Amino acid sequence: MNNNIHFVDIGFSNYVDAGKILTVNRPDSSPIKRSLQHAKEAGRFLDLTQGKKTRSIITQSSNTGLIFTASAVQTSTIMNRIRETEVKQSKRMAGKLIEKSVEVGNQ
Template identity: 45%
Template structure:
């Protein structure tokens, strides 16, 4: 299995194979997920002090905060593969 990496802003990269969801941080359930992850030491803040715009949830229950829009992260996720499923 190839390792596919996604740029989530400011030179930070996440393994695309481990991503379960990319969501917006505004809802109360997502805010609870963020606070629970922070308490349990599973939160990775990759915003560099900027406003959180995307929350990335991984299969290891880690939560990654990003300062770029969820649509932008998702677009990078999708276009990083060609139609045959090979890495670009």
């Protein structure tokens, strides 16, 4: 697996690449509703709520444009999960740097 891909759980065992997330919004604003309508018409909308109430809309970048994903998880929860993923990645990278510096020091 590519080391640059870090997945975030957005509910019901659905994951998205944290590195491609542009925004996490509440679904009740008019601009988001308009964007969702356009995304649905263009086939760029994923409903991952499993029939539950949509509590957040995740906007992601892709090679072909924006993708809008509906989630039943609150925006604050998703943001916390993204932060946790970033912290884990930082610790992992720091550990690798320490290992390399120890290897260099032992030579």
